[in-house]
Each structure stands twice: as structure tokens, then as C-alpha cells.
Amino acid sequence: SAVISQKPSRDICQRGTSLTIQCQVDSQVTMMFWYRQQPGQSLTLIATANQGSEATYESGFVIDKFPISRPNLTFSTLTVSNMSPEDSSIYLCSVETAGVGNEQFFGPGTRLTVL
Amino acid sequence: GEDVEQSLFLSVREGDSSVINCTYTDSSSTYLYWYKQEPGAGLQLLTYIFSNMDMKQDQRLTVLLNKKDKHLSLRIADTQTGDSAIYFCAESIAPSGSARQLTFGSGTQLTVLP
Numbered sequence: 001s002a003v004i005s006q007k008p009s010r011d012i013c014q015r016g017t018s019l020t021i022q023c024q025v026d027s028q029v030t031m032m033f034w035y036r037q038q039p040g041q042s043l044t045l046i047a048t049a050n051q052g053s054e055a056t057y058e059s060g061f062v063i064d065k066f067p068i069s070r071p072n073l074t075f076s077t078l079t080v081s082n083m084s085p086e087d088s089s090i091y092l093c094s095v096e097t098a099g100v101g102n103e104q105f106f107g108p109g110t111r112l113t114v115l
Numbered sequence: 116g117e118d119v120e121q122s123l124f125l126s127v128r129e130g131d132s133s134v135i136n137c138t139y140t141d142s143s144s145t146y147l148y149w150y151k152q153e154p155g156a157g158l159q160l161l162t163y164i165f166s167n168m169d170m171k172q173d174q175r176l177t178v179l180l181n182k183k184d185k186h187l188s189l190r191i192a193d194t195q196t197g198d199s200a201i202y203f204c205a206e207s208i209a210p211s212g213s214a215r216q217l218t219f220g221s222g223t224q225l226t227v228l229p
Contacts (some may be wrong), residue, residue, distance in 0.1 A: 001160075032120045042203065043158075057158070092157055096215075099148055101165070102207060104217055108159040 002027055004094050004107035012113045013083055020079045021110045028073035033094035033104070034066070038089045049076040049093075050053035083114045119206055119220035126226045133191040135223045137204035140185060144206040147180065148217070150188045152201045161189070161202075189227075199227045 003026040013019050023032065032049040046066055047055040050106050055068035070076045080087050090109040118140045119186040127133045139147070144166050150158040164178045164187070166173045171178045177190040187204055209215040 030124070031215075042221045045216055069168065070173075086217075094158075101161055101163045103148070103163060106150075106159060108157040111155075 001030060001103075002105045003093040004095060004105060008092060008110060008111050009108065010111040012115065014115055017083055018079055019112060020077050020082065021073055021091055021093075021112075023076045023078070025061040025074045025095050026076060027107045028075070029097065032070060032076045032078070033096070034068060034078045035094065035106075036089045037081045037092060037109070039095075043092065046078070046091075049078075066071055080112065082110075085114045086113055088114045098106055103111045119204060119218050119224045121204060121220040122203075123221065124224050124226070126228060128193050128228050129194060129196060131194055132222075133189075133195070133198065133225055133227075135189045135191075135202050135204075137187040137189075137220050137223065138185055139204075139218075139220075141206060141218070142182075142185065144208055145215075146207040147178075147187050148207070149176075149178065149204045150203040150205065151197065152203065152222070154200075158203065160185045167176045178193050194225075194227050196227045196229065199225055 006057050007022045007023045034046040037043050037045045043057050046061045047057040049055050049068050051068040051070045065109045067079045092109045094106045121137050148163040149161045152158050162173050163218045175192045179188045203219050204221045205217045
């Protein structure tokens with residue numbers, strides 16, 4: 001398994017501002033992902049954070065709105081830019097381990113409220 | 116396209132068995148997973164099953180996979196109040212030209228009644 005931490009755990013932000021969420025893993029991993037979980041909803045994949053290259057975004061998500069950094073194999077950041085109330089969600093990072101089941105483990109999430 | 120469906124709610128009495136069902140559409144899934152999310156927490160991986168298996172047991176958890184019907188279930192024996200949570204099933208697929216990714220169901224809210 002992998003131990004994943006996220007900062008901040010929660011935040012309340014004003015419309016039009018940006019927030020950067022950090023994700024730290026206790027071991028080197030190849031695959032890191034960022035998900036969004038809107039209130040009462042399931043998880044939607046935002047992007048795959050690639051080490052040393054640009055992130056791969058899913059349909060409906062763009063780099064200008066959700067820039068991602070992945071400077072090394074244990075750390076990534078997701079920025080939610082120019083926020084609006086519709087961005088209020090839980091943002092979770094996950095990592096895929098190299099085990100038999102290709103398990104993905106999740107961080108505790110960052111609960112974001114935009115006023 | 117991929118689509119994973121679950122019923123939204125399930126209530127059981129403490130001590131009974133719970134069965135949470137899931138259907139998926141992508142026959143190329145390699146692994147299928149069950150996650151648990153408690154209020155205010157992240158997702159905890161409970162168990163997974165490889166697509167060429169039909170059953171996996173892990174203590175109180177039993178996963179059944181019917182690949183022909185694309186149906187997955189999670190049975191929790193002797194359900195306890197601490198099992199109350201949202202349970203997500205997820206399938207692992209590799210879209211053409213893309214890295215492997217998870218597609219999640221809507222989640223089933225399990226409520227355990229005393």
C-alpha cells in the first residue's frame with residue numbers, strides 16, 4: 001500500500017481566487033491521479049499527473065483551469081484557478097502501485113468550499 | 116463507453132449480511148475494485164478481483180464476479196455499525212492510447228440499523 005497526505009484538508013475560498021492542493025506519497029510511484037468528487041456524487045478523474053511532462057487531462061477538464069505539477073515521483077500539486085461556487089468539491093489525489101492488482105490508493109481529500 | 120451502475124441505498128440490521136451490487140459495461144476491464152468511504156474521509160480500498168476470477172473471499176468480505184452478465188457484488192457478513200459508509204465499485208480500463216484508469220460507480224450508501 002501507500003500512505004498519501006494532502007494539504008490543505010479543507011479550505012473556504014472567495015470567488016475568483018486560486019487554491020493549490022498538495023499531495024505527498026511516502027514512496028516513489030509512477031502513476032498519480034487527481035479526482036473531483038462533487039457533493040453527493042461519485043468520483044470523476046480530472047487528470048493523470050505525469051512526472052517530467054505535462055499532465056493528461058480528461059474530457060471536460062483543461063490545463064488553464066486545473067494546472068498540475070509533478071516535479072518528482074512522490075509529489076504533485078493541483079491548482080483550482082479562478083474559482084467559482086461550482087468548484088466546491090472534494091479533490092482527491094491517488095496513486096497506483098506496482099502490485100499484482102494495480103491497486104489505486106487515495107489521499108484523505110481536500111474539501112473546498114467556494115463562496 | 117464505460118458506465119458503472121449501483122443502487123444508491125441499502126439498509127440492513129446489525130448482524131445480517133449485506134450485499135451491494137454493481138454492473139459495468141466495459142468487457143475489457145482487467146480488475147474490479149470495491150472502495151469504502153466514511154463520512155468526511157477519503158476512499159479506502161477494501162478488495163479487488165481480477166477479471167478472470169469469479170470469487171474472492173477476504174475475512175468478512177466476499178466478492179462475486181459474473182463476467183458474462185458484467186455483474187459484481189460485495190457481500191459483507193455479520194454487518195456491524197462500523198460498516199455504515201458509502202461503497203463504490205470501480206473498473207480498471209485502458210482507453211485506446213491512454214493509461215489505465217478507474218471508472219467509478221455512483222456509490223451505495225449502506226446504513227446498518229441496530
